[in-house]
Amino acid sequence: MMVGPALASGPALIEAAASGRVDEVVRLLQAGAPLEAQDAGGRSALLRAVAGDHVSAAKILLEAGASPNTQAANRDTPWLLAGALGRAEIIAAMLPRKPDLSIRNRYGGNALIPAYERAHVEAVRLLLTSGIDLDHINDLGWTCLLEIVILGDGGPRHQQVARLVLDAGADPSLADRDGVTPLAHARQRGQQAIARLIEQAGGR
Known part of the structure; x- marks a missing residue:
């Protein structure tokens, strides 16, 4: 089965977010990259942006609708990891999205x-x-x-x-x-x- 270009761009979005490459994040989102794609460890693009403290990339992903609640294999979510790592600016951007406090x-x-x-x-x-x-x-x-x-x-x-x-x-x-x-x-x-x-x- 062939994989569509938007679906195939999921891993690229995750890597761009993990490296804080904002222009590439924007380009991939405009091309329809799936926001909630997850890598082998279940980590989403937003989670990788939080891990790397890439504030601009995280804000762009949140504005595009990325969820702060997507849980990785180790049970981290972007919201939980932002708290653990003290990512204050990213937490501020997540608050209006009403993170799931029960996870x-x-x-x-x-x-x-x-x-x-x-x-x-x-x-x-x-x-x-x-x-x-x-x-x-x-x-x-x-x-x-x-x-x-x-x-x-x-x-x-x-x-x-x-x-x-x-x-x-x-x-x-x-x-x-x-x-x-x-x-x-x-x-x-x-x-x-x-x-x-x-x-x-x-x-x-």
Whole structure:
């Protein structure tokens, strides 16, 4: 069976997006390249643009109708990966497309949890405007607040994102599977500034 030229241009669009070749992305879209074509790993053109931090290419794909929800074999979506990598400008462009907040990554987490772990401050600010679940618990039994404490360094950026999620209304006392609260973890790790923030928010 012969493959039409538009369908055959799917891999080319993915590679152009992965390399940030904006002119080529535009040309391929105008030629009818399928927006949701996926490579051998299930990665779409938009996902590859997010991975490479190619903001212009990502915005063009979104404006053309690319979905932030197309899931790759490793369970990444463009939205989830943008949160994990702190792609604030791309997240801002995705927000009007109303990403599916129910899709989970390979750790059972949402976009917020890895953004907090890595203290992507500007990405976190944007994610908090999306209606995302502040108290979602991933497969490890951790919320984003627990990830800040357990996997963070307690430094200024982690303090900043801790303050953001607590001010947004996250439950400061949701414990891990062993019943250890964020406050207890913070104290055990000597993260005094974050411990104070949790206490001020009513954490025990």
